[in-house]
Amino acid sequence: MDINKLQAFIDLTKTLSYTETAEHLFTTQGNISKQILNLEKELGVELFQREHRKIQLTEAAKLALPFAQSIVEQSEKLQETLADYEAETNLALHVFTIPTMPSYRGFAKITDFLKKHPEIKIQLTEAESFELFPAPLEGKNNIVFARIFGEKADTWEWLITEQDRFVAVLPKRHPLAKEKELPLVALAQENFLLLGKETNLYLPVMEMCRQAEINPTITYEGTRIDLILTMVASELGITLAMEKTVLNLLNEELVAIPVTPNQISSLCFVRKKGEHSKASNLFWSYLQEQ
Incomplete structure (x- = not known):
C-alpha cells in the first residue's frame, strides 16, 4: 500500500480541504484528489462525502483512520531504524562546523585523521554557531566543531582543541x-x-x-x-x-x-553522550589520543 496515499488521507481527515492538504504535502490539489480516489478504489470504500465543495468523513473513513495512522507510524519507525543502523555500520561521518574552521587546529586534525583512516568519508556542513546546537548533534554519526564561551552542557561530550581571544x-x-x-x-x-x-x-x-x-x-x-x-x-x-x-x-x-x-573562547569538537557510529568513535578516539 502506497504510504503517500495514506499520508494524504490522514492529513485530509484533519483539514477537510484538498487545498490545505496539498500545501502541507507540497503537491497539487489535483494530485491529492487522485491519491484519495486511488485509495478508495484500492480499499473498495468511499472515504469522503463531497457535497457543495465541502467534504466529510464517511463511517468507513473513521474505521480506516487508526489503521492508516498505525501503518504510516510504523513506516516512519522502520526508516528511522534503518537510518540508525546505516549510521552505526557505515564509515561516513558528518561534521557540522563554524565557517572559520580552517583558521583553527580542528581543521588540521580532520585532514590528519583522514590520512590515517582513508576508509572514512567525512562530509562538512558549514553553519553559524547558534545553528549548531542541538539539532545537528542528534545523529549517531554527527559531530560539531564550534566556538563556545562559558560553561559546557553536561549532556554532550566535549574535546577542546584550543582557545582564542x-x-x-x-x-x-x-x-x-x-x-x-x-x-x-x-x-x-x-x-x-x-x-x-x-x-x-x-x-x-x-x-x-x-x-x-x-x-x-x-x-x-x-x-x-x-x-x-x-x-x-x-x-x-x-x-x-x-x-x-x-x-x-x-x-x-x-x-x-x-x-x-x-x-576567551574555546574551539572544540562536540557530540551527544550515548551510542555513536563506528566512524564517530574512531574519530573521537583519535582526538582523545591527540
Whole structure:
C-alpha cells in the first residue's frame, strides 16, 4: 500500500480541504484528489462525502483512520531504524562546523585523521554557531566543531582543541595602530563594524563593552568577516574579532591589537553522550589520543 496515499488521507481527515492538504504535502490539489480516489478504489470504500465543495468523513473513513495512522507510524519507525543502523555500520561521518574552521587546529586534525583512516568519508556542513546546537548533534554519526564561551552542557561530550581571544582590527594609519594592547575605552569614539547577532560573537563583544563602560556606535553588522576587514581597510571604522580568525586575513593595510577587557573562547569538537557510529568513535578516539 502506497504510504503517500495514506499520508494524504490522514492529513485530509484533519483539514477537510484538498487545498490545505496539498500545501502541507507540497503537491497539487489535483494530485491529492487522485491519491484519495486511488485509495478508495484500492480499499473498495468511499472515504469522503463531497457535497457543495465541502467534504466529510464517511463511517468507513473513521474505521480506516487508526489503521492508516498505525501503518504510516510504523513506516516512519522502520526508516528511522534503518537510518540508525546505516549510521552505526557505515564509515561516513558528518561534521557540522563554524565557517572559520580552517583558521583553527580542528581543521588540521580532520585532514590528519583522514590520512590515517582513508576508509572514512567525512562530509562538512558549514553553519553559524547558534545553528549548531542541538539539532545537528542528534545523529549517531554527527559531530560539531564550534566556538563556545562559558560553561559546557553536561549532556554532550566535549574535546577542546584550543582557545582564542578578541583583538581590535584597525587601519594601519590609525593613531592607535602601534599600540601593543588597547583598553576598549580608548576606542569609545570609534565606529564599530561588527559580526552581528546572527553569529555568537556579538554578545561577547557587547559584554566586553559593558565591562569597559562604553556604549559603542555600531555602524555595520554582518556575517562576513572578510567584508568587514575590507571596510576597516577603507577606514570606515574598526572591528573586534577573534585573533586566530583574522590573522590569516590581514593585509598590509591592517593591524590587529589585543584588547582589555577580553572574552576567551574555546574551539572544540562536540557530540551527544550515548551510542555513536563506528566512524564517530574512531574519530573521537583519535582526538582523545591527540
